[in-house]
Amino acid sequence: MLAAQRRDLLLARLAAEKKLVAKDLAVELGVSEDSVRRDLRELAAAGLCQRVYGGALPVSPAIGDLTARASVNVDGKLRVAVRAAGLIRPGTTVILDGGTTALAVARALPDELRATVVTHSPAVAAVLLDHPHAEVYLIGGRLFKHSGVTCGAAAAEAAEGVNAELFLLGVTGVHPDTGLTTGDADEAAMKRALARRAADTYVLASAEKVGAASRFSVLPLADVAGVVTDAAAEDPTVRRLGELGVEVLPA
Template sequence: MLAAERREHLLRLLDDEGKIIAKSVAADLGISEDSVRRDLRDLAAEGLCQRVYGGALPVSPATADYAARQAVAPDGKRKVAAAAVELVRPGSALILDGGTTALAVARALPRDLACTVITHSPTIAAALLDHPKAEIFQLGGRIFKHSAVACGAAAVEAAQQVSADLCLIGVTGVHPEAGLTTGDAEEAAMKRALAARAAETYVLASSEKIGTASRYRVLDWGQVAGLVTDADPRDPVVKRLKALGLDLLAAE
């Protein structure tokens, strides 16, 4: 089989089964695992898959820059935001992560809701300026322009000084085995710092992120209370996520 044919085979396998196991592909095609790994390296370099131990997973479409991500699945993000807002109680303190889905949550919060919103995102803070009863607490640090959020040591230290009832966090990849992932190591560390300061953490995940993975793990499944998603509950990946004991909130 030619290299181009192997590539097409791997991409079809990724699309049909949602994962590639290098050992199985090598056995099926009668080639070495090294050949499969080389092909996966090439595909990963083109952004067509996310390599993991033993093979590869679908790459998340949410790794594009902030401006581009605003055009990805806007309806799904609005549905997720509407469902997530129901978790926010009057008088509570909310840690709201950055990103386009979190921005949809900020815009969906009732204007008359009395609450405290703690965020490391200037775009989130700006979106809440016309909410007269919402106290806004801005965490500072180096701005990571890709996601329009503060990251780094100063931001993590600031996060360690706050506490909240609820944390709503965004990720780029949601996968039963790979866990909750994102594309930048410092951003992953910041998300962990935020989640650690809340009594409960829920993950915001529109359907295009389900079953995909990015390079850096954010949290293990045991560290979150649940997932808010508009993905079809009949989706095999969603069923596997539910089997982990997560509280899955359907966004419709």
């Protein structure tokens, strides 16, 4: 088998199984592990997979900037947003992450809902300017322009003063093996800081993020109360999440 044919096979297998194990593939294809790892390096360099220890996972399509992400799975994000907005009870304090799904959540909040929304996204705060009953607190700090959120020491310190019932967390990858991931280390750290300030964390995971992985770990799946997703119930990752005891809330 030519190297190009082998790489095509790897991509097809990755799409079907959501995971590649280098040593197993080497045995199956009758080549060395070094050959498989070299193939995976080339695929990763082309942005076609996310290399992890021992193999590779699907790369998340949600790692672009806000403008690029705005056109990805718009209908799915809206369904996730409406389902997640229903988790916010009157009189509660909710931390709302940044990103396109979080923006959709902000837009989906009913006008009659009286709640306090804490966010590190100026865009989310701006959406809620016209909400008649939402009290909004904006966490300041260094603005990470790629995702439109504040990060860094000042933002993390400001988050320490928050106590919330609920955190709606945005990520770029949800995978049974790597947990919850995102594309920037500082943003991942800020998400962890916010998660520590809430009684329950629910993940906003439209279908393109389910089964995918990015470079930096946010939280293990065991640390969240559930995952809100529009991915189909028969999706292999959704089934694995259920087997791991993760509550999946269909959108």
